[in-house]
Amino acid sequence: MTSPSRSDRPADHVDNAGAVTNPRLGPVGWLRWGWRQLTSMRTALVLLLLMALAAIPGSLVPQRTSDPNGVIQFQQRDPETFRVLDSLGLFSTFASPWFSAIYLLLFVSLVGCIIPRTKHHLDALLARPPRTPARLQKLAAFQTAPTEADADTAIEAARVLLRKQRYRVERYGDASTGSISVSAERGYLRETGNLVFHVALVGMLLTVGVGGGFGYTGQRILVQGEPFTNVLASYDSFTPGRFFEESALEPYSLRLDAFDATYEFDLTTRAWHPSDFTASLGTRLPGGDWDSTDLKINAPVRIGGTDVYLLGNGYAPVVTVRDPDGTAIFSGPVPFLAMDANLTSRGVIKVPDGLAEQVAFSGFFYPDPLALSDGTFTSFSPYDNGESLLSLFAYTGDLGLDDGVGVNVYSLDPTTLTQIAGGDSGTPALQLNEGDVAELPGGLGTIEYEGLRRYVSIDIHHDPTPGWALLFAALVLGGLLLSLFVPRRRVWVKAVTDAGVTRLEYAGLARGEDPTLEAAVTELARQHREALGEPEPRMEP
Amino acid sequence: MTETLAAYSLVAIYSAIAVYALAFIAYVLDLSKRTAVAQTAPAVAYTGTQSRSGGTAVAERTTVAAVAGTGATRYERIAFALTALGFAIHVASIVLRGIAAGRVPWANMFEFACMGTVFAVAVFLAVQLWRDVRFLGAFILGLVVLLLGLSAVNFYVPITPLPPALQSVWLVIHVLVATLATGFFAVGGGLSIVQLLQARREAGGLAKWRFLGSVPASDKLETIANRVIIVGFAFWTFTLIAGAIWAERAWGRYWGWDTKEVWTFIVWVLFAGYVHARATRGWRGTPSAWLAIIGFAAVLFNFTVVNLFFSGWHAYSGL
Numbered sequence: 001m002t003s004p005s006r007s008d009r010p011a012d013h014v015d016n017a018g019a020v021t022n023p024r025l026g027p028v029g030w031l032r033w034g035w036r037q038l039t040s041m042r043t044a045l046v047l048l049l050l051m052a053l054a055a056i057p058g059s060l061v062p063q064r065t066s067d068p069n070g071v072i073q074f075q076q077r078d079p080e081t082f083r084v085l086d087s088l089g090l091f092s093t094f095a096s097p098w099f100s101a102i103y104l105l106l107f108v109s110l111v112g113c114i115i116p117r118t119k120h121h122l123d124a125l126l127a128r129p130p131r132t133p134a135r136l137q138k139l140a141a142f143q144t145a146p147t148e149a150d151a152d153t154a155i156e157a158a159r160v161l162l163r164k165q166r167y168r169v170e171r172y173g174d175a176s177t178g179s180i181s182v183s184a185e186r187g188y189l190r191e192t193g194n195l196v197f198h199v200a201l202v203g204m205l206l207t208v209g210v211g212g213g214f215g216y217t218g219q220r221i222l223v224q225g226e227p228f229t230n231v232l233a234s235y236d237s238f239t240p241g242r243f244f245e246e247s248a249l250e251p252y253s254l255r256l257d258a259f260d261a262t263y264e265f266d267l268t269t270r271a272w273h274p275s276d277f278t279a280s281l282g283t284r285l286p287g288g289d290w291d292s293t294d295l296k297i298n299a300p301v302r303i304g305g306t307d308v309y310l311l312g313n314g315y316a317p318v319v320t321v322r323d324p325d326g327t328a329i330f331s332g333p334v335p336f337l338a339m340d341a342n343l344t345s346r347g348v349i350k351v352p353d354g355l356a357e358q359v360a361f362s363g364f365f366y367p368d369p370l371a372l373s374d375g376t377f378t379s380f381s382p383y384d385n386g387e388s389l390l391s392l393f394a395y396t397g398d399l400g401l402d403d404g405v406g407v408n409v410y411s412l413d414p415t416t417l418t419q420i421a422g423g424d425s426g427t428p429a430l431q432l433n434e435g436d437v438a439e440l441p442g443g444l445g446t447i448e449y450e451g452l453r454r455y456v457s458i459d460i461h462h463d464p465t466p467g468w469a470l471l472f473a474a475l476v477l478g479g480l481l482l483s484l485f486v487p488r489r490r491v492w493v494k495a496v497t498d499a500g501v502t503r504l505e506y507a508g509l510a511r512g513e514d515p516t517l518e519a520a521v522t523e524l525a526r527q528h529r530e531a532l533g534e535p536e537p538r539m540e541p
Numbered sequence: 542m543t544e545t546l547a548a549y550s551l552v553a554i555y556s557a558i559a560v561y562a563l564a565f566i567a568y569v570l571d572l573s574k575r576t577a578v579a580q581t582a583p584a585v586a587y588t589g590t591q592s593r594s595g596g597t598a599v600a601e602r603t604t605v606a607a608v609a610g611t612g613a614t615r616y617e618r619i620a621f622a623l624t625a626l627g628f629a630i631h632v633a634s635i636v637l638r639g640i641a642a643g644r645v646p647w648a649n650m651f652e653f654a655c656m657g658t659v660f661a662v663a664v665f666l667a668v669q670l671w672r673d674v675r676f677l678g679a680f681i682l683g684l685v686v687l688l689l690g691l692s693a694v695n696f697y698v699p700i701t702p703l704p705p706a707l708q709s710v711w712l713v714i715h716v717l718v719a720t721l722a723t724g725f726f727a728v729g730g731g732l733s734i735v736q737l738l739q740a741r742r743e744a745g746g747l748a749k750w751r752f753l754g755s756v757p758a759s760d761k762l763e764t765i766a767n768r769v770i771i772v773g774f775a776f777w778t779f780t781l782i783a784g785a786i787w788a789e790r791a792w793g794r795y796w797g798w799d800t801k802e803v804w805t806f807i808v809w810v811l812f813a814g815y816v817h818a819r820a821t822r823g824w825r826g827t828p829s830a831w832l833a834i835i836g837f838a839a840v841l842f843n844f845t846v847v848n849l850f851f852s853g854w855h856a857y858s859g860l
Contacts, residue, residue: 052810059803297705461793473782
């Protein structure tokens with residue numbers, strides 16, 4: 001940097017007479033000052049640490065994105081606290097204004113840092129290694145020793161040696177000035193890696209922020225033999241990205257042909273541990289034929305631009321309810337949700353129309369029933385050995401399905417209903433093995449447990465970003481490794497001739513972390529002396 | 542067969558804990574007997590190394606270069622031999638468990654603890670090849686005995702087959718690298734603690750902590766800690782990426798702010814902060830050492846409290 005000429009000296013310059021006036025900043029000045037502050041390393045560091053701090057609530061409170069049920073449970077458990085926390089955005093921490101503010105400022109600061117550094121680095125890449133400092137004594141690992149060799153020869157040897165060690169080299173000075181030197185620099189990849197790392201982080205943010213908006217995710221329970229077509233109405237639940245359009249769904253079909261679960265019995269804990277889940281999936285692209293493929297956990301099926309994931313599984317007893325004349329009013333598989341590792345499951349059957357009253361059943365399914373001493377059941381294993389048991393309470397009354405409010409098909413609120421079987425109703429619970437038929441109390445009709453099917457719950461995702469995210473992740477890692485482990489350093493070898501005696505001087509300068517600089521300069525000096533055919537330099541600190 | 546090998550593995554773990562405990566005692570004895578040994582400066586002096594200026598700092602640095610590794614007592618040699626022995630038994634225990642299980646031996650909380658501690662000791666031993674940091678033995682071995690002992694008593698579970706959710710090549714990679722990074726952070730955190738003590742002593746405090754006279758100066762410690770931590774940081778970055786790839790395969794999204802993901806992210810950001818602090822004026826030295834210690838505390842928190850008490854998708858503690 002050159003010293004400023006007299007006319008543009010600041011007012012408080014030491015040579016200026018008179019009072020010191022603080023500089024007045026206009027709007028542009030303030031903007032520039034703000035920008036400088038924002039893009040300073042210190043600010044970036046504080047923002048970084050703030051971001052770590054701000055992320056903590058996201059792990060303490062259930063998040064809508066990762067644990068929507070947890071959020072609902074929280075709300076039911078403690079509506080007051082929920083209201084307060086929700087107004088602070090704590091249930092969507094990572095989309096909240098304060099978290100967004102931190103990372104957006106951080107990334108603005110980052111961009112403000114990358115741009116000038118990129119320009120600076122490009123200049124450095126094009127420039128020659130800088131002029132050798134006049135006094136090397138002040139630099140790291142300085143060593144000096146007299147030499148018999150001619151100054152020019154010595155420096156040429158040093159140049160060749162440094163070149164071989166992948167330094168960029170430049171000679172300065174000539175014999176007439178009594179000082180010849182070679183200036184060398186290496187490790188430009190360190191800064192390149194640094195810039196790649198930071199640019200890739202920005203790329204990652206854009207990928208997730210913008211690309212993620214084109215995706216969607218939906219869930220569906222797929223019962224054996226009941227095909228699913230990929231249209232919006234077929235989903236049990238569906239979460240579109242910001243830019244999702246329904247036309248993006250490709251109407252392929254899926255069908256669960258079979259489901260095999262393997263368990264191992266652990267003698268020590270007397271528990272069944274799953275060792276494999278395999279769903280045999282029929283797939284059909286629009287206009288094509290059914291094809292067969294296996295779906296496993298950790299091995300999604302890719303079809304029609306989406307990925308299909310296996311989440312859960314369970315049993316779906318096929319139940320038929322008939323009116324007193326024997327006409328089937330309701331018939332079909334009913335998925336029961338697993339409650340434990342042995343697939344003791346819970347489910348609900350609702351029959352709003354066709355019988356004299358609205359009827360609902362709620363109860364348990366035991367794949368491998370085992371009677372307990374208190375008259376209840378448990379399931380001894382998750383396997384169905386043909387003796388599976390359906391144990392149901394029956395209710396009559398208004399099921400609340402007619403008033404247009406969405407009702408969860410897997411739950412039943414019995415408080416407004418009249419219990420007609422099981423519990424305190426005076427009639428025992430209906431217990432059906434596969435193939436059994438039971439009379440409903442009050443001559444309402446019959447219920448039959450006809451057969452058993454498996455079901456799986458699947459997750460269907462479309463996300464255009466993973467390829468990009470992986471690319472940027474690779475760049476982040478690669479850039480990081482370069483910026484952390486490539487030493488950037490300058491090294492100088494100078495031959496000073498004074499009164500006919502030539503002395504060699506060696507010194508280095510670390511640019512960033514460089515714990516091996518001293519060793520590198522010492523080794524260079526040794527090799528250089530060896531190349532000149534001279535003994536180990538006598539160290540003169 | 543499986544039960545027999547698993548039983549041998551458990552015996553080996555308890556044996557390793559016992560040997561480590563003895564090593565820990567010997568390291569503590571060594572520290573308590575150590576005295577500052579001042580020697581004359583060696584032939585090559587450091588001239589103009591950046592950072593700290595002033596004559597006293599330079600004098601101290603030259604003293605330390607000569608002293609490192611010489612202020613120790615014979616307890617240290619005993620402790621170091623015991624550490625190596627304990628490490629061998631520890632490795633044998635993990636290998637036995639892996640053979641007994643017929644899978645990689647890092648699939649539940651007990652096994653994670655065995656792996657994390659074995660890497661902490663491995664990194665501690667490996668760093669000796671490069672710099673003598675045996676004074677850190679009391680810290681590392683104390684930590685390892687504590688973690689391993691608590692895990693063996695509270696988290697031990699018999700071998701179970703891998704649940705379908707863990708049947709993935711990414712289990713091998715992701716968890717292995719995560720535990721390896723933990724080992725580096727442990728050593729880096731320990732060095733940073735000693736650095737803080739040393740810095741206080743250099744400022745005129747801690748006069749009674751005589752062993753500090755035989756360990757390197759605080760800026761030297763900072764350099765060693767930094768090398769260890771940035772290796773850990775690189776592995777942690779890889780852990781995060783490998784975890785995201787696995788999450789994409791298993792759960793259909795590569796990032797979903799699951800509690801474990803949140804804490805992995807927090808740890809990453811803290812150490813990113815550490816790396817930046819080392820390049821920021823006013824943040825080198827003591828502030829960056831605090832960051833390294835906070836980062837390691839977050840790693841421990843992520844491994845213990847998050848695994849045990851936070852609900853989330855990473856529910857693999859096996860408890």
